[in-house]
Amino acid sequence: MPQQVRGVIAPGKDEPVRVETIVIPDPGPGEAVVKIQACGVCHTDLHYKQGGINDEFPFLLGHEAAGVVESVGEGVTDVTPGDFVVLNWRAVCGQCRACLRGRPQYCFDTHNARQRMTLLDGTELSPALGIGAFAEKTLVASGQCTKVDPAVAPEVAGLLGCGVMAGIGAAINTGQVGRGDSVAVIGCGGVGDAAIVGARLAGASKIIAVDIDDRKLDTAKSMGATHTVNSLTTDAVEAVRGLTDGNGADVVIEAVGRPETYKQAFYARDLAGTVVLVGVPTPEMTLELPLLDVFGRGGALKSSWYGDCLPSRDFPMLIDLHQQGRIDLAAFVTETIGLGDVEQAFARMHEGDVLRSVVTFA
Template identity: 70%
Template sequence: MPYEVRAAVAVEKGAPAEVRTILVPDPGPEDVLVAVQACGVCHTDLHYREGAVGDDFPYLLGHEAAGVVEAVGPQVTGLAPGDYVVLAWRAPCGRCRSCRRGRPWYCFDSRNAARPMTLLDGTPLTAALGIGAFAEKTLVAAGQAVKVDPAARPEAAGLIGCGVMAGYGAAVHTGAVGSGDTVAVIGCGGVGNAAIAGASRAGARRVIAIDLDDGKLDAAERFGATDTVNSRGTDPVEAVRGLTGGHGADVVIDAVGRPETYRQGFYMRDLAGTLVQVGVPEPETTIELPLLDLFSRGGALKSSWYGDCLPSRDFPVLIDLYLSGKLHLDRFVTETVGLGDLEAAFTRMQRGEVLRSVVTL
């Protein structure tokens, strides 16, 4: 029997999200039903609402969530009602060419729930990133629900599901930051600060935070930045070179995803350095660089998909770091809001007033 629950739905492109009653079906054979406790407000949700991800409206928004398993499909193993989980938008299939090559963090056929959630009139909803967690209950594939220590408060734990994992993994996995490295992070929102925390945790000798906002730079220092650069009135490339003996950083992480920040990151590297792009670009943007510079500067230009994470491996580790006081997830939570406050939270996010608003249910 379907469950009637309240949820935030983007009905049409550009229109404000609406709180609607939706229908959530019983789990399919390999699905789990999750009672959502908290879900972070991420830029990706706004991209869905604006039609920048696709046009498969209506969208059920929300994807950065923690909650409790209520029911499981008959073929599900390893999860049971009552388990506390963080939801992941990658659930490796184990069968695609990337999984078979031993790289499940790049899975090209990630699992989602087999049965759609719908509006009351039966209209299927497209779940944001295959999750749809701005809802009192949601249905996901079993591989998307990662069991973690229930001692972690859901407002903080849910952030592991997207922004924190993306930034932390961009430093630790994609960028392979090592002991003694110098690291520059462009953009000090939730993802950028998670990258700073990851670089610091990985043993970077110097972590340089770059942003236009002094408030965000202050926050970056609390996550482990050793130096800050306000690029509103300072050339960040020259500033980073000045802080690194004229060489540039070993690893640069672009957590913004704009052509100008990517170009800055490219020239901010030391020779043979690594540039990691984790900020999601707008669909129409392009970048042009001299081919000779691409050749002569060497190194690596990488895109970080979800921090190149394996949720079943990485989520429990990050939660353990949080509970031991080594990863300060609570510092990402600027405010908690209700489901009906989502549009106001989007506005504050666009103004750069928050690291993360979190919807509690």
């Protein structure tokens, strides 16, 4: 029978979030109910709250989560009750033209639970990225559940569900950083720092972190950046060129999602270099570049959606690397908080005080 749990909703554009009672239906065919153990506070959740994604309020926020499968619906065979899982927002369909061409990381028909979670009065909720995990339990498609080693702490494992995967994947999967490459990362929040970790893991020889906040640059250096540039006081393009023998970086990862920082990335790359956009822009943003420069510089301009990841492949791999001590996922967790602290966590995020706040459940 349906369950009632506590969850955090965004009731309207720029309105404070609040904790409400959420009704979770029994899982239908292809669905699973997951008891959430931890969920990171991601900037995408703030985008939802601000109306930067769409206007389908009210939203049930939260998507960067780990927990235990509680129950499954008819026909579910990939997970069973008791499995420890990281939730993902790329549940590949296996049937679209990308999947059939052997490129499931670009699946064009990823799926979510068919049923809607609601408020007590029956108001349907829009779960953030099809997940809605700032809640004690949530309903998802079973394909959104990726099994990983339960020995890993939930607050660490859950980060793979979005920001950390997006950043590491932007470097390794999308940017295809190779041994000896020079890499610049513009924007050193959670995603940017994860891109730095990914570049280091791939064997980059020079990793240049660019931001306007010295605190973030210090953190970036602890994550593996070899050089830092404060673009408030220094021309970022000239600085990156100066650190790469006047050429520009082989790969530049833009982790902000703004036209001005994208232009910096475009001109800070080597002539045949690659720009990777992993920062999420808002709908009203536009970009203007001289077409001759786009033509004349060659190379590649790429967008990285979820780090071009395949959760079933990449999540367990990164957990293994964490357990081997080759990457420190725990370094991304600044603080653990309660369900009622999400609004304050957004404020701390906006001020640049945290890398990741993570909601944990007893």
